[in-house]
Amino acid sequence: MRRAAAAAAFAGALLLSLDAGAQGILELFGPDQPDRASRRAPRPARDIPRAERPRAEKNKPEAKAKKRDAAAPDAAAKADPKNAEAPPPPYEGQMTRLSEVLGALSFLRNLCGAGDGDDWRTKMSALLDAEAPEGPRRARFVAAYNRGFHGFEFTYRVCTPNAKAATGRYLAEAASISKDVTYRFGSP
Template identity: 50%
Template sequence: MRLEYSLLPRLLAIGLLGLACALPARAADGDPPYEASLLRLSEILGALHYLRPLCGADEPTLWRDQMDALVAAEAPSPERRARLVTEFNRSYSSFAALYRSCTPAATTAIERYVSEGSRLTRDIATRYGR
């Protein structure tokens, strides 16, 4: 089977997105025990910041505002803040590279991310809340 060259960049982008999503961000020494969960939550918020408005939700800043609130609540070191923001931005950019319109796959991703984000938030608050 021969692929057309115009499909190759899209297939490569999809493969790279899959690889990026499969490789979790790493917490550094001295970070709180829930750091990996916060990094994943940052990634989810970035995806939702792109996907929800793309699929018609009238919430242009809701998910970025949630990310700002997360960072404010954590008051992280500059290095930690950079890791959290990088995950948000990487996820946003990855979805922006793949989705130009709302598709059934985008809708499914939204549903899964809202569910996972809710679970992560609940778990972090339950296990580590003050």
């Protein structure tokens, strides 16, 4: 009986804390002021071309023909499904971060004498083979790996207590990301 009451109290406390946990850090300082938000001009989307100002040469037929000819390759590339890139999966950001963490671990583990830096590089190769065998996604993952590797390469020349602490944090982060992606998006 006591165990059931304690479990119910714990569940109630957990549910009450979820509402406060969902609050963002900026919401702690009060609601947005409508006058500040209304002062900001809306920004155009990056993929929507800006309207051009009318010019005198737009009325000339030669200028219209040049513009039409210049726009034709872009329209053909957009219509060609072979050149179109598939939308990224919902876990793209986490995989990019994991690539960066693997690069950092590859450098830091060798620096601090663990000697398994090549194992982390092999894990990155397996990730690339599984997720992005070719194309721009692969290039983004490789760039993230190199950013993680070279970021610590420039910072640490010898193993320091801070380098060991960073290694521990990155090991925990890599485990957390891999568990999260597997749990949320893995096959049952």
